[in-house]
Every structure is written in C-alpha cells, then in structure tokens.
Amino acid sequence: MLFLQLFYTFFKIGLFSFGGAYSMFALMQDEIVYRQTLMSSAEFLNLMSLGQLTPGSTCINAATYCGYTVVHNAGMSDGMAVLGSITALIALLLPSFIIATVFCRLLMRYVKSPVMLSIMSGLRPAVVGLMLAAVSFGLFNKENFSSLDVNPWYFCVNMFILIASFIGIAFMRISPIRMICWAAFAGLMLL
Template identity: 50%
Template structure:
C-alpha cells in the first residue's frame, strides 16, 4: 500500500537526513524519482520550487508535496492525496522528534566530550557534501533548459544563476531581493 511505503521511505529520510531540508533534497529525489518512480524529475523540480516559495522548512514542505504528488500520480483522488501529504510529513518529522526528546538531556551533559566533538567534526563535511549533491541534482535540463533545445532560455538561466551566486556570495545582497529580481528578469526575458 502506498501509505506504508511513503511512511517508511520518509521515516528513513528523516532519520538519516543530516543537514536540514536542503541536505535531504538529494535523498528525497533519489527515493521519489529514481527508486519508487512516484514522480518525474520535472515534477520533483516543481516540488522543490514550490517548497522554497512557501513558508517553512524546505525538507518538510518537500515531503508534504511529494506525498501528495505520489498518491495523486497513483490515481487516487485529492482527499487520498492529502492523506499522502500528511503521511510523508509526519514520517519525515517523527525521527527528529523522537531523537531530540531522547538525546536532549544527554547532549547537554556530554557535548564537550571528545567523542561528541569527533562525531560533529565528521558530520559537518558530510552535510556540506549533501548540500552540494542537492545543488548538482538540481542543475538539470528542467531548470536550465539545453542549448540545443532553447539557447535563449539556457543563456538566461546561466546568467541568472551566475548573477544570483555572485550577488549573494560576494555582494551580500539579500536573498529575498535576489529571488524577486530573478523572477522579474525571468518574466521580462522569457515571457
């Protein structure tokens, strides 16, 4: 049954999804697009875009939309798809809730020990790797087009990517301003 698969899949993602929502994106894409074929790569790209635009953590938002899309794509009605959203969201959050309750007191007691510092010393580069993987997975034809398909959209996409990167990284422009400016540029240049 789809709900049991959704629950198990997103529970495992929640259990091993270090680095927050962006770190989970590569895990979510692998499970929903590659392993289970619940949605296409283009649908996943739309899920990520919607998840970033709506308030809340991107990982939880992605789970919510993926749960809905997975059940909807299986041919169920909208009410059943909403249940898929709830299933995926609860499953993703549940491991963190359980772990935080169990380790909150122990962490405060042992956070300055050598073992805990060693574990976090290894987890930090792992999180950066997960974030890099999520970034690279989103560098696809659905987001940038292809020079052979639409050279203008490909060029505009690369320009906006580079401008946003430089603007946020070195010029320290507020990311919200960059999103609004990019949306306006896309409207003007690609409409």
C-alpha cells in the same frame, strides 16, 4: 500500501538527512524519483521550487507537496492526497523529533566528552558533501537549465539568473527575498 510506502520512504529520508534542506533534497530525489519512480524528475523539481518559494521550512513544504503528488498520481481523490501529505509530513518529522529528544538528554550529559566532539567533527564534512551533491547533481540538469542544444536562449538566460543571484547574495549581500523577486521578474520578461 501506498501510504505505508510513503511513510517508510519519508521516515528513512528524515532519519538520514543531516545538514538541512539541500542534503534532504538529494535523498528525496534519489528515493522518490530514481529508486521508487513515484514521480518524474520534472515534477520533483517543480515541487522543490514550490517548497522553496512558499513560507516555512523548504523540507517540510517539499515533503508535503511530494506526499500529495504521489497519492494524486496514483489516481486517488484529493482527500486521500491530503492524507498523503500528512503521512509524508509526519514520517519526515518523526525521526528528528525522536533523535532530538534523545540527543538533547545525551548532549546535556556528555557535551564536553571527546567522543561526542569527534562524532560532531566527523559529521560536518559529510553534511557539506551532501549539500554539494544536492546542488551539483540534483539541480544542474536539463529540467532547470535546458541545454545549449535544445534551447540556447533559455539556457543562457537561466545561467545568467543563476550567476547574478549568486553574485548578488554572496558578494553584494542583497536579500535573498529581493533576489527571488528579481529572478522571477527576469524570468517573466526574458523567458
């Protein structure tokens, strides 16, 4: 039953995720952590971070880790947890595969039609909104930054790393890989 629930959940996430990883993370967190309580918020944020740090697509990595963790948390063996990873991965990718195959054929036929252009224009702001929601509500929390009340040093160091990373990538055009390495080093030295 857990595998069917995993398949359904990740199929739904894959079906309604427009805009890439950050919009998908918002849906993933809502479904897995808040609605179905299959894992804690701290576990999800750790897996999301791990998904971003490992090579490959962050969405695919996070779904794979989530599938494994959910099955492992249910008390099943590591072999079954690997099956949970595979289930989540296939379920996440299947809607994209189906939609891309169908849309590719339709897009080639109706690429210049006003209806298709209107649909694509309507999707763009929704995608930006999903990404902002994922960043603002999903990531700015006590698990990632602590709070001034609980641990002022941890909070200030994390805010410094956040601001320095943003300025470094957005304005100074420093490589994100280099910023990740520097942030890890700063965390190691300061936290």
